[in-house]
Every structure is written in C-alpha cells, then in structure tokens.
Amino acid sequence: MNTSRPRRDFFFSLASLAAAGSVSRLNASQPLPLPASNMSRAGDRYVDPRKVLLWESTRKEIRERIEGGLLKAAIVPTGSTEQHNEHLAMIQDIASSLLVAQQAALQLYPQVIVTTPVPVGISPYWMERKGTLTLRPETFLAMVYDICDSMRQHGVKTIFIVNGHGGNDQPLKTHMAEFRSKLGINIDACSYWDAYHSSAEIQAEVNQLMAGGIAKVPGHSGEFETSFALAAFPERVHREGVDYEKVHLQLKSADDLKSDRTFYYDSLLATAEKGERLIRIAVDWTAAKVQSMIAQA
Ligand SMILES: [Zn+2]
16 A cells, blocks of 8 residues: 555654644544654653563663663553454454554553563464464463563563453453462453443444444454554555455355455445544553553552
C-alpha cells in the first residue's frame, strides 16, 4: 500500500498528542495541532519510543531507572503466530498487543517498561491452516510466568499482561490468582479488546463504529483486526492476488469453513480510520489501568 508511510506517521504522532491532551477523539479529516506533536506527558519532551522497550535498553538504563525509583511497572505483551485468513500476516496478534503496550507505556514514561513479547500462543484450533505455531497451555503459561518472575526479581512489583490472542485469554485470566499468590506482586491480565467493554459509552461507540457491531470484536481477521492492521501496519495487509472464491481449504468442519469465509468477507468492511479510533481506545484504557495499578502499589 502506497499510503502506508503517511498513515503510519499520522498514527505514531497520536500517542504523544493524546498524552499532551491535544486529541480526545480522532478525526482524520481535521488537521492535527502541530506544536504538541513530539511532547510526552511525563516531561514535556520528546521520548524515543524505544526507551519503553526492555530489549532495546541497556542494563545501565534499566538499572538506573529501577534504582532511581522511576520504573514502577512492566507490561508483558502476549499474542500468537497463527494464520490470519488469506490477507493478514501471522504476526497480527503479537504486533497488535505490542503496539498497544508500547503506546500505553509512552504515555506513562518513564514509569513503565514493555518486556520482550511472548510471540507464540495457544492456537491448536488453527493447526489445519499452514503456518500456525502453537504452544501447549503449560508451556505458554510457564513462559509468561518466568518473564513476570524475572521482572519481580529485578524489583518490579506491578505487572500488567496485555494479550492480543483469543486462545490465551481464559488461560491467562484463570491463572492470575495463582500468579499473584506465587509471585507476591500486583499482577493482572487483559486482552486489549477488553477496553471496548470498559464503559457503556465506549461500548456504544464501538458498536456504532463497527459495521458488524461490537459482536464482531475481536473476531478473527475480520473487520476489527483488519482495521487495526490498516491503521497500525498496513504493509501487513496483503489483498494482492487474493481471490477467496478460489481458495480450497482442507478443513474437517463445515462450520469452520463457513466462519473462515465469513471472516474474510467481513474484513472488506475494514478501514484505517476505524482502526485508528479502536487503537486509541485500547491504548488509553491500558495506560489508565496501569496507572491505577501503580497508584495501588
Ligand atoms: Zn488475531
């Protein structure tokens, strides 16, 4: 897509704008106010987006932030590497949760670090489609737990897991009480689309925004995920050469085949503008959640 660069630049300017209180609601047709575009809420100065990523940091940077009492919480992004119909890349879920985590951490800089993401999830039900990787639930949960435990050992007492793949949602939430008691820290987990049910107003807005209504959120590679991708990483949307009528999937279940088709045709309702608004809601909600967890600690 040749629109990817301006769209992406537009998107990446949003977190800092919103952080500075300049954007309460996206409207792509209105010019954005310029002066606040590179300001962070934390210090009214530009923050390099890599500074909130653990794996881009040096040990010196992390040590100084922890010892100086600046680093108060970590976000652990989880997702999957799995088929996303004919037109989206397999990285979709982990790229989405990482993006939400990073944008939220930027709003709260320097208090929050984003750990290395967990890029493979629990996806056994997509294994009939080539390319999907899946972990056993115990493998996935052990990896998430060990990352949280590593951060605990470094002195981080507040951790929020931001998930981007449906198959991880219940296993994570079911195990939070156990994680909490074993680790002895303030820890919680969400899927980023929980944001869309966070208030009656947000729910009504998302319901109206989506042609298929809120019932289609998150879905799988349909209107929602394709809108997210068009806004955040349009280079990962591949419509070229795709003709769903010529697709011959070898699937055992007729229902599975039917829903695969439905998701594809739903995806044609996606727009970057919808994605921009949906991402903004998820980022603001995640940042508010982490901020309240820090305040409780
Ligand atoms: Zn997905």
